[in-house]
Amino acid sequence: MNINKNILFVDDEVNILKSLKRLFMDEDFNVYTASSAKEGFEILSEDEFAVVVSDQRMPEITGTEFLMKVRELYPDTVRIILTGYADINAVINAINEAGAYRYITKPWNDIEIVQSIKEAAYRYHLTKENKYLNELTKKQNEELQKWSKELEYYVQIHTIDIAKRDKEIKKLKDKLNTISTNLLASFEKLIFLRSTNIAAHSERVAFISSEMAKKNSLSEEDIESIRVAGLLHDIGKIGLSDIILFKDLEELSTEEKNQYKTHPTNGQLIIGQIEDLNKVSILIRHHHENFDGSGFPDKLKGDAIPIGARIISLADRFERYSRYNEIDDSMKKIWLSVGKDFDKELFQVLEKVIFEHKHHLFSSEDLIEAALPIKDLMPGFVISRDVISSSGLIIIKKDTTLTEKHIELLSNSFYDDASKISIHVYKKRAKWQ
Numbered sequence: 001m002n003i004n005k006n007i008l009f010v011d012d013e014v015n016i017l018k019s020l021k022r023l024f025m026d027e028d029f030n031v032y033t034a035s036s037a038k039e040g041f042e043i044l045s046e047d048e049f050a051v052v053v054s055d056q057r058m059p060e061i062t063g064t065e066f067l068m069k070v071r072e073l074y075p076d077t078v079r080i081i082l083t084g085y086a087d088i089n090a091v092i093n094a095i096n097e098a099g100a101y102r103y104i105t106k107p108w109n110d111i112e113i114v115q116s117i118k119e120a121a122y123r124y125h126l127t128k129e130n131k132y133l134n135e136l137t138k139k140q141n142e143e144l145q146k147w148s149k150e151l152e153y154y155v156q157i158h159t160i161d162i163a164k165r166d167k168e169i170k171k172l173k174d175k176l177n178t179i180s181t182n183l184l185a186s187f188e189k190l191i192f193l194r195s196t197n198i199a200a201h202s203e204r205v206a207f208i209s210s211e212m213a214k215k216n217s218l219s220e221e222d223i224e225s226i227r228v229a230g231l232l233h234d235i236g237k238i239g240l241s242d243i244i245l246f247k248d249l250e251e252l253s254t255e256e257k258n259q260y261k262t263h264p265t266n267g268q269l270i271i272g273q274i275e276d277l278n279k280v281s282i283l284i285r286h287h288h289e290n291f292d293g294s295g296f297p298d299k300l301k302g303d304a305i306p307i308g309a310r311i312i313s314l315a316d317r318f319e320r321y322s323r324y325n326e327i328d329d330s331m332k333k334i335w336l337s338v339g340k341d342f343d344k345e346l347f348q349v350l351e352k353v354i355f356e357h358k359h360h361l362f363s364s365e366d367l368i369e370a371a372l373p374i375k376d377l378m379p380g381f382v383i384s385r386d387v388i389s390s391s392g393l394i395i396i397k398k399d400t401t402l403t404e405k406h407i408e409l410l411s412n413s414f415y416d417d418a419s420k421i422s423i424h425v426y427k428k429r430a431k432w433q
Contacts, residue, residue: 010035023114050125051120051121053081067081244256
């Protein structure tokens, strides 16, 4: 899929437009400018744009009114409002009424505005990629249903030569398997495009969950459903914002937690469109239910929670804890929630799986994450997650090796909250006997 690099700036002050065009001269964007809303709409009608940035105060209509019309005509285009410090009410209206992705104040910081436009363009690309994959899924699902009906038709015709019929049936089954495999691959790609961290987490959850299902003597069909559900259990997170996605659950605000709690039902909606994956979608919906009924989304309790969902819940929690803790400590933390969050019998199954597969899952050279206060950071540590400012800008990218200048930058960026902020870095896992 081609990446759209078109961005449009709309402002009635020609000098500001010239400044913005100069600022993006060396960036990999196609920059268009318009000195009025009318001219802006004319330019938008001629091509597809990834990002539109509009000044709030213009003589014909306000920036909010302009972006509301842009939202109506070009809903995928990411909208940004450009405003003065005194226009806070305008900013609120732009976000609520025009669906503005972000606001930028005048005078702007050159580095921040360039980074904001890059992030907005990437968000537009993700939206388009998501739509493309959804359309592909729908098309493949229709094809799957078509082939299923044809398979049923061929089975019912008794006059067909047995050998020929078997050959046709095999061909159709191979086609069905290929389509199902392609669908799963599409979903995995969608998760990977959104976050490589979620993709790696999901693979480990799928492995642990399927091994637990085997230990529990479930049927081959149930084992495979649990494996696939483990692989796709977080697919509903693709719609969450970066700020929510890269925070720990304990760090989320009440509003952010409410948004986070929608991901199991969103995941079910995505996967549930495919008839053959309906059972998988049910497990995805319930993987955050707690054994005592305090979970979400349906507050199911005890055995009312599907066993596959209970298994994935344990595997998910263990995988997340083991990123920050030694294995023994992770198991102890989970044990404290047995009876409340988890099924005691399944916890014992988890213990057996981790013990038997510890050399496969972990080695003495494995790296685990540690969340450290800024004062404990040292040059040479490697950043394990993007460090994002309160305004949503990336300060330091993942996999950056820290220097003294990086640590000084972090101290200055979070000066007022330095004691409350934790930075995620990698450290070596100690040997587990």
